[in-house]
Amino acid sequence: MDFFLNRYRNLTALLVAILAQLGLLAYQIKSGEDVRLIRVWAVTAVTPLARFIEGGRGGLAHFLKNYFLLWNVQEENQRLKADLDRTEMENQYLRAQLSSADRATALAIFQKASQSRTLAARVIGNTTDPNGKAVIVDRGAADGIQKGMAVIKPEGIVGKVIGVFPHAADVLLVTDSSFAAGVVSQKNRVHGTLKGQGQSTVIVDYIQNEETVEPGEWFLTSGDDLVFPRGILVGQATVVRPGKNRKEVYLTPSGAQSGLEDVLIVLDGVHGTITEAPLPSQPVHVLAPPDNDADDRIPPSAEGTSIAPRSVATDLDRSVEHYRAVGEAQNHKYGDKNSSAPNYNMTPENPAQPPSPPPSSPPHP
Amino acid sequence: MSEARGRFRDSAGSAASPKYHWTVIVVVPLAAILFQVYVPRFITDLAYLELPLLVTVYFSLTFRSPVAGLLYGASVGLAQDSLARPQHPLGMYGVVKTLVGFFTAFVSQRFDVRNSSIRAILAFFFYFFHEFFYWVLSRALLGELVDFDPARTLVLAALNGAVAAPLFLLLDKLKTTE
Numbered sequence: 001m002d003f004f005l006n007r008y009r010n011l012t013a014l015l016v017a018i019l020a021q022l023g024l025l026a027y028q029i030k031s032g033e034d035v036r037l038i039r040v041w042a043v044t045a046v047t048p049l050a051r052f053i054e055g056g057r058g059g060l061a062h063f064l065k066n067y068f069l070l071w072n073v074q075e076e077n078q079r080l081k082a083d084l085d086r087t088e089m090e091n092q093y094l095r096a097q098l099s100s101a102d103r104a105t106a107l108a109i110f111q112k113a114s115q116s117r118t119l120a121a122r123v124i125g126n127t128t129d130p131n132g133k134a135v136i137v138d139r140g141a142a143d144g145i146q147k148g149m150a151v152i153k154p155e156g157i158v159g160k161v162i163g164v165f166p167h168a169a170d171v172l173l174v175t176d177s178s179f180a181a182g183v184v185s186q187k188n189r190v191h192g193t194l195k196g197q198g199q200s201t202v203i204v205d206y207i208q209n210e211e212t213v214e215p216g217e218w219f220l221t222s223g224d225d226l227v228f229p230r231g232i233l234v235g236q237a238t239v240v241r242p243g244k245n246r247k248e249v250y251l252t253p254s255g256a257q258s259g260l261e262d263v264l265i266v267l268d269g270v271h272g273t274i275t276e277a278p279l280p281s282q283p284v285h286v287l288a289p290p291d292n293d294a295d296d297r298i299p300p301s302a303e304g305t306s307i308a309p310r311s312v313a314t315d316l317d318r319s320v321e322h323y324r325a326v327g328e329a330q331n332h333k334y335g336d337k338n339s340s341a342p343n344y345n346m347t348p349e350n351p352a353q354p355p356s357p358p359p360s361s362p363p364h365p
Numbered sequence: 366m367s368e369a370r371g372r373f374r375d376s377a378g379s380a381a382s383p384k385y386h387w388t389v390i391v392v393v394p395l396a397a398i399l400f401q402v403y404v405p406r407f408i409t410d411l412a413y414l415e416l417p418l419l420v421t422v423y424f425s426l427t428f429r430s431p432v433a434g435l436l437y438g439a440s441v442g443l444a445q446d447s448l449a450r451p452q453h454p455l456g457m458y459g460v461v462k463t464l465v466g467f468f469t470a471f472v473s474q475r476f477d478v479r480n481s482s483i484r485a486i487l488a489f490f491f492y493f494f495h496e497f498f499y500w501v502l503s504r505a506l507l508g509e510l511v512d513f514d515p516a517r518t519l520v521l522a523a524l525n526g527a528v529a530a531p532l533f534l535l536l537d538k539l540k541t542t543e
Contacts, residue, residue, distance in 0.1 A: 010431040010467070017435050017463045021443075021456040025506055028454040038455060042447030050403060125402035128458075129449035130412075131503065131511050136402070136448075163451040170450055178452060260406070 043136070043165040050124040051138055107262050110154035116229050117268035118152070119143060123260045124168070133176035133198065134159075135260060140167040148227060150266040156233035156255030157181065157221060158263050171263070174202060174234075174253045182224030183234050188212045191222055192249065194234060200256070201238065204249040209242045213249050223271050231272030383427060384541045393536065394420045394441045402448055413521050415492060417441050419529050421462050422491050423536050425469035426478045438466025454507070461498045465491050481530045488529030492522040 111118050121137040139145050141164050151158040151171045159179065163170035172179055179196035183204055190211045192204040207213060217237045223230030235251035242248070323344055327334060332342040397416035405412035421441050425434035442462030446455040469491060476483060500513040 010471075013432045014435055014463070014467050017439050018460055021439065021459045021463065025454050025456040025460070028456070029506065038443070039447045039451070042444060046399060046402065046448060049399060053399075053403060123406065125399075125448075126405055126412075127448060127450045127453075128398065128401055128445045129453040130499075131509065132450040132453060134450035135406075172450065176450075 039163070040165050043168050047124065047136075047138065047140075047165070047168045050136070054122060054124045054138075107154060107264065111264055114264075115270040115272065116266050117270075118264040118266050119145070121151075121169075121263050121265050123171075123263065127170060131177075131198070133173040133179075133196065134162070135171050135173065137169050137171055137263065137265070138167070139265060140165045140169050142166055144267055145169045145265055150228045150232075150269060151263050152228075152232055152266060153255045153260075153263055155257065156235060156253060157228055158255045158260065160227050161265065169265075173256065173260075175200060175256055180225070181228055181234070182222040183219045184222040184230075185213055185237075186218040186220055187214065188217070191224070192219075194219070194251070200252070201250045202235065202253050204237075204251060205246065207247040207249055209245075209247050211247065213237060213240050213247060215240045219251055229266065229269035229271050385427075385539060386541055389539045390424065390437075393539075394424075394444070398441070398445055398448060401445070413524065414528060415495065415525055416532075417445050417458075418462065418465065418492060418495050419488055419525060419532055420536075421466055422469050422488055422529070423484075423533050425466040426473045426484065426487070428470055429473045431467045431470040431474075434466035434470030435463045436466070438462035438464070438469075441466075457499065457502055457507075460502060461495055464498065465495055468494075481534065484533050485526040485530040488533075489522045489526030492525040493518055496522075 107120060119139060121139040123135045124138045125136040127134040145161060145164050147161055147164050149161045151160060157174055159171045159173040161169050162172045174196055176196045177198040181194045183194045184191050190207055190213050192207045195203050195205050197203055215237055219234040221228035221230055221232045221234055233254050235253040237249055238252050239250040326344055326346060327342040330342040333339045394417060397420045400416050421438045424437050428434055439459050442459035445458040496518050500511055503509040503511050
């Protein structure tokens, strides 16, 4: 045995190393569990360095951008001085300032306008495997990040968190072949499942050939996957054609078009609305204001009063408000089965007065 | 352990022992992995540069010991695995780079590997071997339906070989003595 080991020392070492790693692989594949400790060590070791490099790069880029911006302004200033038009120069400068509103500003605006609670994060690296599309962001468990959280940008969805480390997290991009999300088309309300393909385009699966999807139609998240809040931009249909079993719909994901630097991680998602208002080509996607119907979802209290204060927007709202006031003036409790029906012919100001018409009468034919 | 020593034997048969400070042996592969993690974000074409592989090939050629080569390859591969996405199990790069480290060191015992052309050819060959074996493992062990395009891989292998020649010369400068 000793002779064998000495004679074939190299081969023995190779076999041991390979078998040990194959054992590790088999354990992970069979149990479905990750060797988390090694990953945590590796990512924790790399994160500070990557953060430092990213900070340095960002600072340098910012400096260079400002330098050249100032340089341009100076050149422009000289030209404008030659024209003796100070007002025009100021306009030019203000326009330049507006157009140079960078991604971070857009992100901040979007974050403020979004109903979901989000956390800004910076992409500090890619993962190393060639077949996957995933990035590493500089927020982790210490910031409240959990596996499965949605990652978005003002332009659209980016991906979802698939691995969390103390100060970093892995984000699976929408273009990865293992990515999936529930989507709905904006115009025709066709539901489907978005799937990454490992390429720049993604496919929307499970759409029947009979359903209508138009090229150029926008898709938004449907909220069915319980990861992405409903109503976030996903992408625009570039190719729509009937397939053998189901319709083939290819999208260009809007969140993956421009470079990934800053993203938002959705800590607490709030479903938005899907409107038919035009969405494309707006630099900052701002969700529609919350609908008044949301108030209807307030659960009834213990006393049984389910009517909550609400804003009055339509004739129907005004009528409901009128009758509610009439009932309350007669001490009627809505939702209470023991309470007798109020006299709706009375006025809320004086229940003894003769009837007055409701504030808005229904339209006559 | 302040210095690592590898035994060189040139074509004339004379023995030479290059030394590297241990920080070089540790920091260079880490820098290569960090490069792979960070730089392709901005220059996507550089994603095809397998610097961790080239570094493994270089140090395995230098060590000229198959055991040292395979241990070095396994370490670099596992470090690379641990920075991949969670669906990518640990050991995929580890196994492939273990084999690369072993066979590179094995080859280095039989050729004069200080010649830049031979180094470039070895980098070319081992890049192809690395990609092919990784593809085999992906299909056989993980069941992933990944495409393998030999023509494209050969082109990328040539690019990596072209990068390897100056990179290895640069790494030669980090030797403390020979």
